[in-house]
Amino acid sequence: MNRILVALAGATLLATPVLAEDVTLELWSRQDTSGPLRPGNVVKAAERLNAELEAEGSDKRVIVEVRESPAPGFDEDALQLLRVFGIGEGPDMFIQAHEWICAFQQDGFVLKLDDYLAKYPEHFGTIFPSLWESGKCPDGTYAIPQDAEAxxxxxxxxxxxxxxxxxxxxxxxxxxxxxxxxxxxxxxxxxxxxxxxxxxxxxxxxxxxxxxxxxxxxxxxxxxxxxxxxxxxxxxxxxxxxxxxxxxxxxxxxxxxxxxxxxxxxxxxxxxxxxxxxxxxxxxxxxxxxxxxxxxxxxxxxxxxxxxxxxxxxxxxxxxxxxxxxTHPVIYAIAADTAEPELAVRLLGHASAVDLNTDHAVTTTHLGIKPEQLDDPRYAAAWPLARATELLEVTKFLPNxxxxxxxxxxxxxxxxxxxxxxxxxxxxxxxxxxxxxxxxxxxxxx
The missing domain is CATH 3.40.190.10 (Periplasmic binding protein-like II)
Known part of the structure; x- marks a missing residue:
């Protein structure tokens, strides 16, 4: 397993406050050529979160480190990640196929999100309601839908x-x-x-x-x-x-x-x-x-x-x-023991922005997660996606x-x-x- 520092969020050392506290959030992601913006959008989101933190007067700045898995598929990747969590070496955040989320929940490895999602409606409030089912376990929501299919x-x-x-x-x-x-x-x-x-x-x-x-x-x-x-x-x-x-x-x-x-x-x-x-x-x-x-x-x-x-x-x-x-959403999730759960939630909220999610959708022929994406000219031009989005109203999921x-x-x-x-x-x-x-x-x- 190699660790690749994908992006240092923030401009330059000269632009960083002298007393800034760097917070490194590690993201686990498969090496998946069919969806490079799944981790890539999290890297981009760090820039937006850091600008927000600066405007708030916070001295914290987020660094995103992507930890890459060579697993050939999501099943193999999930099993590998469960083993890593089992020895106490899990990341702060991870990308996974939705049907595995409750396996992480059952072992206590993943953060329950219900209160955080309600706290940040600007990030999560317009995600298609049906897609949230993909991140639920019997006692609550543990994942954020990253994309969809029809x-x-x-x-x-x-x-x-x-x-x-x-x-x-x-x-x-x-x-x-x-x-x-x-x-x-x-x-x-x-x-x-x-x-x-x-x-x-x-x-x-x-x-x-x-x-x-x-x-x-x-x-x-x-x-x-x-x-x-x-x-x-x-x-x-x-x-x-x-x-x-x-x-x-x-x-x-x-x-x-x-x-x-x-x-x-x-x-x-x-x-x-x-x-x-x-x-x-x-x-x-x-x-x-x-x-x-x-x-x-x-x-x-x-x-x-x-x-x-x-x-x-x-x-x-x-x-x-x-x-x-x-549909078969890929999801974002946050580790239960991350030291900065609030920052991780906000980071993934920015990664779920309309423009970033549309970047992923139109380059990989996946459906977006928010109705606002239908107003994006790029999404509208990708008419198979725009036309198939209506199926999210009646979509179902594989069991978690x-x-x-x-x-x-x-x-x-x-x-x-x-x-x-x-x-x-x-x-x-x-x-x-x-x-x-x-x-x-x-x-x-x-």
Missing amino acids: RMFFYNKKLLREAGYDDAFIEAMPERTMSGDLTMDEVVEIAKSVVDKTDAEYGILHRPSKGPDYLMVFQTYGNDFVDPATGELLLERDKLAEAFGWFEKAVADGVIPANNTSMEWDAIRAEFYAEDNAAFWMYGIWDLGSRAFPTYGLPEDEEAFFKDWGWIAMPAAAKGGKPSSL NPQFGDLNGIIYTAMQGVETGRLSAEEAADFVIDEAEATLDNVMVK
């Missing part, structure tokens, strides 16, 4: 038109979804019409590996996977069976291919983006900027894109129900439980079994419960 059903309007759906029907799909009128079963019906009435081979495609996206299906059927009172994993057999039943029906109707989980990523994208060979693609907004536009040539112009393409949130399970999306990654692996295995015909929906629900009870700790079953 996951959805993309769809090919050309194929829907070819299948006989008129423009009025097609253009009403997003609004019908948000109102609860469009349902999951209707998505299967639309996809089946495309397969039956056009040359397209696939109705719906999803990721071919373990990950978050397909969990939207389970959530729309009421599977939240965590008990809000205890934070323990929660499995509800009937709700699991209903979600697996949707996949079972989609495969039986020839909509989802039985071999979806053995397909290659590039092949799936090509079928949807380039070959006009799939009606729907369940994935995330970042895929437009990272793959659809540069690799597969979809139009980057907003009007041209929406002429032939579109997206909807995850529809309700039943008519009149609530739609949903899924460190065992959920293992549970997700069990769910994915069961989903493979359903799609390949080895398991019925009922058998898949039983499989998940049996495996979870045998391999995981403190699993509640209803």
Whole structure:
């Protein structure tokens, strides 16, 4: 582990008061090329905090030291950081995937933020209310959302038109979804019409590996996977069976291919983006900027894109129900034993400023955390972000439980079994419960 002094906040030694007290705050961050401004914005924020401290007449000045972790992913990084805290060597602040926050809370390593957040509404008061759920444990809030994502059903309007759906029907799909009128079963019906009435081979495609996206299906059927009172994993057999039943029906109707989980990523994208060979693609907004536009040539112009393409949130399970999306915020957190909790909170408040967060959002295709970012010309110009921000109103999260990654692996295995015909929906629900009870700790079953 190397320690890199990224920035000395303050101008120069000559500009620093003679009696200034330097306060070094150490920030733990993964070496993540996909999000360099996560720590970078904290470094920039120190300049703003120091100017504020000077105006207040304080003799304190903040120095930010970034401690870099070479961990390949957030799970590995979280486990490494827990070990570091365990030997008393933890940093003052850290950046982490939100689902790990309660692991740090359970071990007493992270600062409870509720009172601080209320004290500084100028920094935290306008963050989207839904995003705060990502930083909560049963007894309070322990993290600040740093960014967000949106996951959805993309769809090919050309194929829907070819299948006989008129423009009025097609253009009403997003609004019908948000109102609860469009349902999951209707998505299967639309996809089946495309397969039956056009040359397209696939109705719906999803990721071919373990990950978050397909969990939207389970959530729309009421599977939240965590008990809000205890934070323990929660499995509800009937709700699991209903979600697996949707996949079972989609495969039986020839909509989802039985071999979806053995397909290659590039092949799936090509079928949807380039070959006009799939009606729907369940994935995330970042895929437009990272793959659809540069690799597969979809139009980057907003009007041209929406002429032939579109997206909807995850529809309700039943008519009149609530739609949903899924986001996976990365969060800022503060160590429980930091010597300067107030300064750390203020520092992360400045790091959450509209302009700095927008710098990160537009360069990494992540959603912002505040509605004011919609007024930033740069954010507005990145129209996929601006348009997808509305999904934060209905978004959900992975459980803040460190065992959920293992549970997700069990769910994915069961989903493979359903799609390949080895398991019925009922058998898949039983499989998940049996495996979870045998391999995981403190699993509640209803």
